[in-house]
Amino acid sequence: MRVRKRYIALFFYFLVLVVPIYWMLNMSLRSNADILGTFSLYPSHLTFKNYIKVFTDPTWYSGYINAIIYVTLNTLMSLAFALPAAYAFSRYKFLGDGQMFFWLLTNRMAPPAVFLLPYFQLYSTVNLIDTHIAVALAHCLFNVPLAVWILEGFMSGIPKEIDETAFIDGYSFPRFFFTLFIPLIRAGVGVTAFFCFMFSWVELLFARTLTVTEAKPIVATMTRTISATGLDWGLLAANGILTIVPGALVIWFVRNHLAKGFALGRV
Amino acid sequence: MEKWADNKAWFLVLPVFVVVAFSAIIPLMTVVNYSVQDIFGPGNAVFVGTEWFEQMLTDHRLHDALWRQFLFSGLVLLIEIPLGILIALAMPKKGWGVSASLVTLAIPLLIPWNVIGTIWIIFTRPDIGLFGVGINSLDLLEVPFDHTARPSYAWVTLMAMEVWHWTPLVALLCYAGLRAIPEAYYQAAKIDGASAWAVFRYIQLPKMRGVLTIAVLLRWMDSFLIYAEPFALTGGGPGNSTTFLSIYLVKLATGQFDLGPAAAFSLIYFLIVLLFSFIFYQALLNVGKGEKAS
Numbered sequence: 001m002r003v004r005k006r007y008i009a010l011f012f013y014f015l016v017l018v019v020p021i022y023w024m025l026n027m028s029l030r031s032n033a034d035i036l037g038t039f040s041l042y043p044s045h046l047t048f049k050n051y052i053k054v055f056t057d058p059t060w061y062s063g064y065i066n067a068i069i070y071v072t073l074n075t076l077m078s079l080a081f082a083l084p085a086a087y088a089f090s091r092y093k094f095l096g097d098g099q100m101f102f103w104l105l106t107n108r109m110a111p112p113a114v115f116l117l118p119y120f121q122l123y124s125t126v127n128l129i130d131t132h133i134a135v136a137l138a139h140c141l142f143n144v145p146l147a148v149w150i151l152e153g154f155m156s157g158i159p160k161e162i163d164e165t166a167f168i169d170g171y172s173f174p175r176f177f178f179t180l181f182i183p184l185i186r187a188g189v190g191v192t193a194f195f196c197f198m199f200s201w202v203e204l205l206f207a208r209t210l211t212v213t214e215a216k217p218i219v220a221t222m223t224r225t226i227s228a229t230g231l232d233w234g235l236l237a238a239n240g241i242l243t244i245v246p247g248a249l250v251i252w253f254v255r256n257h258l259a260k261g262f263a264l265g266r267v
Numbered sequence: 268m269e270k271w272a273d274n275k276a277w278f279l280v281l282p283v284f285v286v287v288a289f290s291a292i293i294p295l296m297t298v299v300n301y302s303v304q305d306i307f308g309p310g311n312a313v314f315v316g317t318e319w320f321e322q323m324l325t326d327h328r329l330h331d332a333l334w335r336q337f338l339f340s341g342l343v344l345l346i347e348i349p350l351g352i353l354i355a356l357a358m359p360k361k362g363w364g365v366s367a368s369l370v371t372l373a374i375p376l377l378i379p380w381n382v383i384g385t386i387w388i389i390f391t392r393p394d395i396g397l398f399g400v401g402i403n404s405l406d407l408l409e410v411p412f413d414h415t416a417r418p419s420y421a422w423v424t425l426m427a428m429e430v431w432h433w434t435p436l437v438a439l440l441c442y443a444g445l446r447a448i449p450e451a452y453y454q455a456a457k458i459d460g461a462s463a464w465a466v467f468r469y470i471q472l473p474k475m476r477g478v479l480t481i482a483v484l485l486r487w488m489d490s491f492l493i494y495a496e497p498f499a500l501t502g503g504g505p506g507n508s509t510t511f512l513s514i515y516l517v518k519l520a521t522g523q524f525d526l527g528p529a530a531a532f533s534l535i536y537f538l539i540v541l542l543f544s545f546i547f548y549q550a551l552l553n554v555g556k557g558e559k560a561s
Contacts, residue, residue: 006357007357007359009357010354010357010358010368013354013357014368014371016431017371017372017374017375017431017435018371018374019390019397020386020387020389020390020431021374021386023386023389023390023396023397024385024386024389024390027389027395035395036394036395039395039400041397077286080282081282081283081286082283084279084280084282084283085279085280085282085283087279088276088277088279088280089280091270091271091276092270092271092272092273092276092279093270093271093272093273094272094273094274094275094276094277094280095274095277097276100280100284101548102544102545102548104283104287105544105547105548105551106540106541106544107287107290107291109488109492109540109543109544109547110291110537110540111491111492111494111512111513111516111533111536111537111540112492112494112513113492113494113512113513113516113517113520113533113536114298114516114533114534114536114537115290115291115294115295115298116517116520116521117297117298117301117520117521117526117529117530118293118294118295118297118298118301119294121297122293122294122297137286137289137290138290140286140287140290141287141290141291144283144286144287145287148283160269198376198377201377201379202377202378202379202380203379203380204379204380204381204494204495204498205494205495205517219379219380219381219382222381222382222385223381223498223499233389233395236385236389237385237389239382240378240382240385240386240389243378243379243382244374244377244378244382247374247377247378248374248377251370251373251374251377252366252370255366255369255370255373256369258369258373258376258439259439259440259442259443259478260443262376262436262439262440262485263440263443263478263481263485264481264551266477266481266551267440267443267444267477267478267481
């Protein structure tokens with residue numbers, strides 16, 4: 001009986017979790033006139049017009065392409081930089097290792113608003129404003145530290161004897177690292193990639209500041225539409241739903257490692 | 268695990284150092300530079316020393332934003348931590364329900380932050396939102412619900428959004444902590460005839476100490492830095508009632524182009540965060556040690 005009550009409470013919580021998203025889905029499947037005209041709990045005049053508009057109008061769909069480009073770039077960069085560094089932190093004691101590890105954390109915790117203005121100036125100076133690489137590089141500020149922390153957590157779970165045996169067997173460091181060690185922590189690499197992808201995908205402030213038109217991501221396009229007059233709720237909702245899709249597609253694969261990722265590799 | 272002592276490991280860390288330094292140290296130095304100068308235009312700046320810092324430390328709007336921020340972060344913790352623990356305790360321990368619960372919990376965490384704001388605008392608007400229309404049709408409120416109408420409504424909406432968005436993170440972390448408790452502990456408690464409360468107080472809560480520390484600090488830090496969600500939902504209004512530190516800072520820097528004061532404020536903001544980061548770091552290190560020892 002107790003167990004049953006517990007699950008009913010949990011069910012209601014999950015309902016609360018899903019209802020706002022359902023509501024947006026509902027809006028996305030109705031025309032704007034319908035939304036403003038009648039209040040309805042489900043799309044009574046079902047239409048895919050909003051989605052068709054997103055997929056055919058370049059001002060909308062280019063936002064997704066831009067976001068995917070810089071997010072992918074950022075994920076690859078973060079992993080490439082973080083893998084060797086995480087290995088160093090998990091295996092070696094060196095001068096200033098603790099301080100360095102802490103410094104990385106402070107960047108993960110830095111308020112993006114603080115860096116906004118100098119970022120705009122810095123990237124203007126090196127002529128990178130409105131390019132994908134600018135946003136990818138800016139997102140490294142919080143994703144590289146995150147990747148180092150998560151990967152270090154996974155690497156510390158692998159006994160050091162494996163490294164020692166490989167070196168005795170005559171493996172060079174790069175050969176050991178790429179052919180033996182990375183396959184051992186591939187789950188960790190996958191989880192790290194997921195988190196880098198996610199935090200880059202959900203970020204708004206840098207992405208909006210560093211892009212104008214050529215590399216403008218969908219999240220920025222959406223905020224600019226909000227401030228414009230004559231708001232199309234259906235279209236906005238359709239875009240909202242589409243931005244959830246990438247995360248929803250891959251969440252299943254990392255479900256058991258989510259806590260570890262959010263705890264910066266410390267659980 | 269005993270580590271090898273070798274300073275050559277720096278070569279492995281160097282790429283990270285360079286890329287993060289490019290993104291962190293150069294901009295930070297620029298901010299420091301701004302904070303001690305009055306800038307009229309390109310190549311036309313006057314050194315003003317600590318004037319901006321003094322101005323910022325006595326700025327009433329900044330103080331208001333800071334207190335608002337502390338109140339917001341405090342409320343966030345008070346609601347999200349107990350709620351997250353309850354959810355983690357209620358979650359199934361085996362079977363298909365585990366994966367289903369984990370995935371459902373994770374969904375809000377994967378949504379772009381300004382889309383979170385959009386979801387809640389659509390959900391709470393008095394003309395089209397399920398919540399807005401629903402609560403107004405009950406006719407309980409003196410002034411019809413509209414998050415732009417009254418500061419209290421804006422706060423309720425923001426808190427609901429924040430709790431909706433981030434409680435799953437607390438629940439996920441607590442659940443991971445609970446799963447690490449060996450079955451033998453529960454069996455021993457059963458033999459002793461321990462009550463559910465005793466099991467929670469003497470077995471589950473101590474074992475969750477590590478993950479709870481992480482959850483509290485992460486929620487504290489992230490809510491302290493909040494920008495995109497209130498920006499999308501309320502834009503800091505009505506009035507200044509939801510203008511948090513980041514929103515105030517961005518208004519100052521890009522809206523009014525007060526570079527000097529904005530930079531001075533940034534540094535103060537950064538120092539506050541740095542202090543909390545240090546506490547966070549110490550806690551994280553001890554969490555790692557504690558789990559390995561047990």
